[in-house]
Amino acid sequence: MKxxxxxxVLAEAVAWAARVxxxxxxxxxxxxxxxxxxxxxxxxxxxxxxxARATVEADVAEPGRVLIPGRILAEITRSLPGEPVEVVxxxxxxxxxxxxxxxxxxxxxxxxxxxxxxxxxxxxxVGGGVFATAVGQVAxxxxxxxxxxxxxxVRIDAAGENMTMAATDxxxxxxxxxxxxxxxxxxxxxxxxxARVLVEVARSLRGGEVAVALGEGIAGFESVGRSTTxxxxxxxxxxxxxxxxxxxxxxxDLPVAPFVEAIKRVxxxxxxxxxxSLSFTRGQVVVQAGGGDFGRxxxxxxxxxxxxxxxxxxxxxxxxxxxxxxxxxxxxxxxxSPTRPALIAEVPGDAEPAFRYLVMSLRHT
Numbered sequence: 001m002k003x004x005x006x007x008x009v010l011a012e013a014v015a016w017a018a019r020v021x022x023x024x025x026x027x028x029x030x031x032x033x034x035x036x037x038x039x040x041x042x043x044x045x046x047x048x049x050x051x052a053r054a055t056v057e058a059d060v061a062e063p064g065r066v067l068i069p070g071r072i073l074a075e076i077t078r079s080l081p082g083e084p085v086e087v088v089x090x091x092x093x094x095x096x097x098x099x100x101x102x103x104x105x106x107x108x109x110x111x112x113x114x115x116x117x118x119x120x121x122x123x124x125x126v127g128g129g130v131f132a133t134a135v136g137q138v139a140x141x142x143x144x145x146x147x148x149x150x151x152x153x154v155r156i157d158a159a160g161e162n163m164t165m166a167a168t169d170x171x172x173x174x175x176x177x178x179x180x181x182x183x184x185x186x187x188x189x190x191x192x193x194x195a196r197v198l199v200e201v202a203r204s205l206r207g208g209e210v211a212v213a214l215g216e217g218i219a220g221f222e223s224v225g226r227s228t229t230x231x232x233x234x235x236x237x238x239x240x241x242x243x244x245x246x247x248x249x250x251x252x253d254l255p256v257a258p259f260v261e262a263i264k265r266v267x268x269x270x271x272x273x274x275x276x277s278l279s280f281t282r283g284q285v286v287v288q289a290g291g292g293d294f295g296r297x298x299x300x301x302x303x304x305x306x307x308x309x310x311x312x313x314x315x316x317x318x319x320x321x322x323x324x325x326x327x328x329x330x331x332x333x334x335x336x337s338p339t340r341p342a343l344i345a346e347v348p349g350d351a352e353p354a355f356r357y358l359v360m361s362l363r364h365t
Contacts, residue, residue: 001064001089003037005056007098010085011077013043013054016204016226018074022047029112033070035087038063044116045070048231050197051116055225066094067108076103117229119222120215123189124158124182128223131210134165134176135202137325137355142195143169150235153192156219158212160186166240167195172318172359173240174325180212191219192233201228244343244356248334250307252280253347256331259301260323262287266297267316275313275362280305280335289316312338313362322357339363 017033025031025047034044041058044051066089076096077085083099089107096103135154143151157164161182166175191214205223213220220229263276270276270289279286285303290296312335322344323331330347341360345353 001035001037001066002062002087003041003058003060004084004086005041005058007077007080007082007085009056010041011080013041013056014070014074014077017043017045017052017054018070019200019204020045020047020050020052020228021070027112029067029108030114031069031071032067032108032113033073034065034067034110034113036065046114046116048114049194050231051229053116053227064089065110067110067113068094068105069108073105076105117218119220119227119229120213120218122183122211122213122220122222123187124163124180125209125211126163126178126180128205128208128210130178130180131205132202133327134178135198137176137327138165138167138174139195139199140167140321140324141169141172141174141357142167145169149233150192150237152195153233153235153237154195154198155237155240156189156191156193158182158187158189160188166237168238168240171315172322172357173238173243174322174355174357175240175244176325176355178354189214192235192237193219193230194233197228197230201230204228244358246334246336246343248336248343250280250305250310250335252285252303252305252333252335253330254285254301254303254333255329256323256326259285259287259331260320262299262301263316263320263323266290266299269294269297270316276316276319277311277313278333279309279311281309307335310335310338312342314342314359315362318359322359325355325357327355 022030030047036042037060041056043054080098085098088095092107094105094107138154151169155166161179163180164177201221208224211222217232218229219232266287266289277288282305284300286300288298326346328346328348332345332347334343341358344357346355
């Protein structure tokens with residue numbers, strides 16, 4: 001095999017594919033990147049659950065396939081000088097040359113590399129920016145505890161031209177609705193996608209349009225020459241919609257940016273298990289924390305309150321995660337009592353909020 005490729009193009013494609021390489025591969029070949037030179041150069045990685053393929057233009061003199069240790073290839077390509085890269089295989093070695101730099105990398109048995117899954121049927125598409133924003137809003141609410149797989153997923157529901165993403169870790173629920181373009185106008189689909197994979201997909205496929213594909217037990221995402229497949233979780237998800245549509249007797253609208261900054265400042269004196277207390281009265285909310293080993297902090301932020309005065313408390317990071325998903329100037333906090341969850345939502349005027357975040361309240365002193 002022999003090909004020549006732009007250094008920046010190669011480095012970016014290698015880094016993108018290498019992101020799915022397992023830190024502790026079940027078998028050694030899964031630590032490798034498969035390079036296939038034909039009409040173009042295709043780089044692939046696979047760990048039996050997630051696959052990644054990147055296709056780039058290359059000047060191919062001799063077609064072929066080679067399996068190279070992925071992490072060292074990523075480090076090398078990232079550090080190369082800004083000149084074209086040539087890769088030539090011979091025997092058990094792949095020789096990479098760039099300017100005066102040359103590396104001879106021992107190859108791995110390509111015949112032992114597992115067959116990558118085919119991309120499932122395409123069911124629709126969505127703008128990369130919208131897709132990435134939605135994932136960024138809901139993924140923080142997914143659990144990191146692998147003991148309960150359902151809670152580590154982002155639930156994707158598609159019905160007609162509407163798609164919803166949702167996640168929960170039992171202490172909060174985040175959901176975001178947005179428009180997309182289905183292949184069939186009346187199509188309906190649902191999938192449980194591991195949140196960590198979806199975050200990587202959203203981060204890397206932000207540009208252009210993202211094609212969404214769905215098959216039996218597998219989902220696929222594709223954009224501008226890059227594609228990822230992921231094995232779906234076979235789990236039931238909670239009925240999150242009913243929990244986001246309660247009637248609320250208390251509502252507070254306040255500016256997001258000053259509110260976030262106040263919480264961050266006051267949280268500096270809050271221990272890891274200390275609540276952030278919010279006292280809502282006419283015209284303001286007082287943010288309070290502390291009273292333990294570090295002292296205390298208090299700050300007031302303007303707020304427009306509808307309903308009775310209320311004092312309610314939350315875990316600070318959970319509160320900040322919800323506010324980070326609000327992309328409007330004002331945020332609306334819907335409450336019922338100090339002991340019930342609160343619903344954080346955007347304030348888009350008369351339209352239904354696209355992002356909603358239900359968070360458990362904490363007992364405060």
